[in-house]
Every structure is written in C-alpha cells, then in structure tokens.
Amino acid sequence: xxxxxxxxxxxxxxxEEMPKIWNFSAGPGMLPRPVLEAVQRxxxxxxxxxxxxxxxxxxxxxxxxxxxxxxxxxxxxxxxPEDFEIFFTQGxxxxxxAMVPANLLRGKTGAxxxxxxxxxxxxxxARRIGRAEAVVRTEGDVPDAxxxxxxxxxxxxxxxxxxxxxxxxxxxxxxPEGVPLVADMSSNFLTRxxxxxxHGVVWAAAQKNFTPAGLTVVIARRDLLGGLLAHMxxxxxxxxxxxxxxxxxxxxxxxxxxxxxxxxxxxxxxxVEELPRRALERSSLLYEALDARPDLYVTNVARRARSRVNxxxxxxxxxxxxxxxxxxxREGFRQFTGHASVGGLRVSLYNAMPxxxxxxxxxxxxxxxx
Ligand SMILES: *Cc1c(COP(=O)(O)O)cnc(C)c1O
Numbered sequence: 149x150x151x152x153x154x155x156x157x158x159x160x161x162x163x164e165e166m167p168k169i170w171n172f173s174a175g176p177g178m179l180p181r182p183v184l185e186a187v188q189r190x191x192x193x194x195x196x197x198x199x200x201x202x203x204x205x206x207x208x209x210x211x212x213x214x215x216x217x218x219x220x221x222x223x224x225x226x227x228x229p230e231d232f233e234i235f236f237t238q239g240x241x242x243x244x245x246a247m248v249p250a251n252l253l254r255g256k257t258g259a260x261x262x263x264x265x266x267x268x269x270x271x272x273x274a275r276r277i278g279r280a281e282a283v284v285r286t287e288g289d290v291p292d293a294x295x296x297x298x299x300x301x302x303x304x305x306x307x308x309x310x311x312x313x314x315x316x317x318x319x320x321x322x323x324p325e326g327v328p329l330v331a332d333m334s335s336n337f338l339t340r341x342x343x344x345x346x347h348g349v350v351w352a353a354a355q356k357n358f359t360p361a362g363l364t365v366v367i368a369r370r371d372l373l374g375g376l377l378a379h380m381x382x383x384x385x386x387x388x389x390x391x392x393x394x395x396x397x398x399x400x401x402x403x404x405x406x407x408x409x410x411x412x413x414x415x416x417x418x419x420v421e422e423l424p425r426r427a428l429e430r431s432s433l434l435y436e437a438l439d440a441r442p443d444l445y446v447t448n449v450a451r452r453a454r455s456r457v458n459x460x461x462x463x464x465x466x467x468x469x470x471x472x473x474x475x476x477x478r479e480g481f482r483q484f485t486g487h488a489s490v491g492g493l494r495v496s497l498y499n500a501m502p503x504x505x506x507x508x509x510x511x512x513x514x515x516x517x518x
Contacts, residue, residue, distance in 0.1 A: 255302075
C-alpha cells in the first residue's frame with residue numbers, strides 16, 4: 149500500500165528539538181510533532197497528486213487507501229479481532245452518546261456506571277432515546293464490581309477515562325453474562341491494549357489523543373450491528389458505516405489522514421506495549437510531586453483510579469490560583485487550568501507529550517511557594 153512507505157518515525161534532530169511551550173491541553177490535545185511536520189510537508193501536494201488531500205474526492209484511490217490503511221493500522225495496533233468492525237463517524241463524542249442507545253437499546257434498558265462528567269452526560273443523552281439508568285454512581289473513584297445491581301440491561305456503559313475528573317479504570321468493569329460492555333475511550337485511546345473479550349463496543353472521539361476534532365472511531369462486535377431503533381435518523385446507524393466503509397456521506401478526510409499518520413507514529417514508537425509505560429511514567433512524576441506537598445496541593449481521586457492522562461488538582465488555598473497560573477505560564481506551561489465545571493488545575497499528558505514536559509511541571513510544583 150502506498151501509504152505504508154511513509155515514515156513518520158522521529159528523526160534524531162526532531163527528538164532533540166524541544167518545544168518552546170508545554171501544551172497541557174485536555175482537548176483538542178497535543179499531536180506528535182513528526183506528524184504535524186509531515187502534514188505541513190505534504191499539504192500543498194499530496195504525494196505527487198498535484199492537489200492537497202483536503203481537495204480530493206473521497207471516492208479517489210488516495211482517500212480510500214487512507215481509510216484502509218488506518219483501519220488495518222488500528223486492527224494491528226490494538227489486536228482487534230476479525231469479528232469486530234472498525235468505522236468512523238462524525239458529530240463528536242456527544243453524538244455517540246445518542247448513537248450508542250439508538251443502536252443497542254432494542255426495548256431494554258441502558259445500564260450506566262456514572263463516574264464523572266462524561267458518563268453522566270452519556271446517561272442524560274441516552275434518556276432522550278429510551279430507558280437508561282445509573283446502576284452505580286461514584287465520586288473520585290471507580291466502582292467495585294460487586295456494588296452493581298443490574299436491571300434488564302441492553303448494555304453496560306462506562307467511561308474508561310473521565311477527562312474532566314481524572315478518573316480512569318485500571319481494568320474493564322464487570323457486565324452480566326451476555327450483556328455487551330460499551331466503553332467511551334475518548335481520552336485514553338491508544339494508551340494501552342484493550343481486552344476485546346470483555347467489550348462489545350469501544351468508541352473514542354478522536355480530538356483528545358488521536359487526530360483533530362471531527363472524527364469518532366467506533367469498534368463494534370459485528371453481531372451488535374443492525375439494531376437501530378426505527379424512529380432514528382439513518383445517519384445514526386452503525387451498520388451503515390460498517391457497510392459503506394465509513395463513507396455513507398462525505399467523510400472528514402483531513403482527520404482520517406492525520407489519524408492514519410498518528411497510528412503509524414504510535415507503531416513507530418513501540419505501540420500500545422510501550423505507550424502505557426510512558427503514560428505511567430509521565431503521570432507518576434506529577435502525582436509524586438503533588439503528594440509530597442499536601443500543605444500546598446489537593447488531589448481528590450482515589451489512588452487506584454488516578455488517570456494516567458489527565459491529572460486534576462487544586463491549590464490548598466484557592467486564592468493563590470491566579471498567581472500559580474501566572475508563575476506556570478512564565479515557565480512556558482500552557483492550558484493547565486481545570487475544566488469550567490470543577491475549576492482548579494488540570495495537566496493533560498497525552499501520547500505526544502515528551503517526558504520532559506511533566507518532569508518540568510513536577511519541578512515547578514516542588515519549587516512553587518505561595
Ligand atoms: C471530550 C470527551 C467527550 C465529548 O467529546 P465531544 O466530541 O466534544 O462531544 C466525551 N467523552 C470523553 C471521555 C471526552 O473526553
């Protein structure tokens with residue numbers, strides 16, 4: 149395949165070049181620099197075609213080859229079994245909150261594990277479509293499997309990493325025998341392997357860790373497709389996307405193209421075997437620095453549920469917030485304030501973040517005095 153010859157691994161010079169600022173944005177998040185450089189290089193003339201990729205019809209070989217390469221790349225990276233379909237939709241995470249119940253409810257109840265803002269929002273949206281309940285609600289922690297009592301569940305839904313609250317499951321939660329488990333992995337997609345024997349559907353809005361906003365990846369077991377509720381729009385039908393190879397209408401070609409480059413970059417960096425090690429290393433640097441000064445910093449998440457990609461914290465004295473942010477910005481740190489709904493601070497550490505970023509932030513945490 150032509151796209152396979154394209155190398156996005158990091159050159160020695162690029163590795164040495166450190167960014168001038170440290171971008172800790174929670175989303176849209178940082179993308180790998182070699183990927184952005186490749187996009188820049190190819191933007192005006194896509195691989196000798198004489199036009200930009202964003203000017204190409206999605207019915208051309210070039211675009212079909214991107215979707216095929218991306219699909220094959222993800223299947224390889226995440227060891228996705230053949231009985232799972234991989235396809236791409238638009239409308240972001242919030243549209244998927246509706247597509248999940250629209251495709252899976254079939255007259256039963258959606259069972260939700262509510263662990264933070266995103267799973268709560270998914271539940272609210274599902275209630276617009278049909279019957280859905282929180283079977284468990286936790287704050288600052290993930291639930292114990294035994295806490296859950298299951299109604300007549302069509303599926304069990306959870307958010308693998310709560311981006312706002314910094315709460316991450318360390319292993320998939322339990323679902324009753326025969327009930328598919330559905331995971332929102334928007335913010336920790338491609339940061340570790342996925343246990344397919346435990347999941348029916350995994351999806352991710354891509355703009356946290358994967359590609360610019362406008363693309364959602366859905367990986368669904370084939371036997372779960374085809375159950376769209378009758379009164380739903382046809383563009384909600386997962387089966388349509390699987391059948392039409394993600395092109396029931398004009399797809400977001402630019403996002404698919406960058407996603408393909410990111411998937412290749414992930415592979416060149418050692419794949420989902422190497423990336424979890426780095427994610428743990430990055431986040432541990434921050435948690436250690438925060439834990440060392442409980443007189444200055446507050447963290448509210450149980451240790452077992454601490455996210456490896458979003459590290460939220462607060463200052464013991466909230467009156468110091470503006471000073472803290474100004475001091476951080478002088479060090480070159482950007483976009484490290486907390487989500488509007490919780491306030492405080494949040495440092496996001498996606499795959500593209502070099503270890504040096506959290507290392508410097510940890511130093512800053514140790515040195516800072518009100
Ligand atoms: C950002 C995010 C969403 C929402 O994505 P949008 O594309 O903005 O609708 C959903 N779930 C998680 C875990 C997220 O981080």
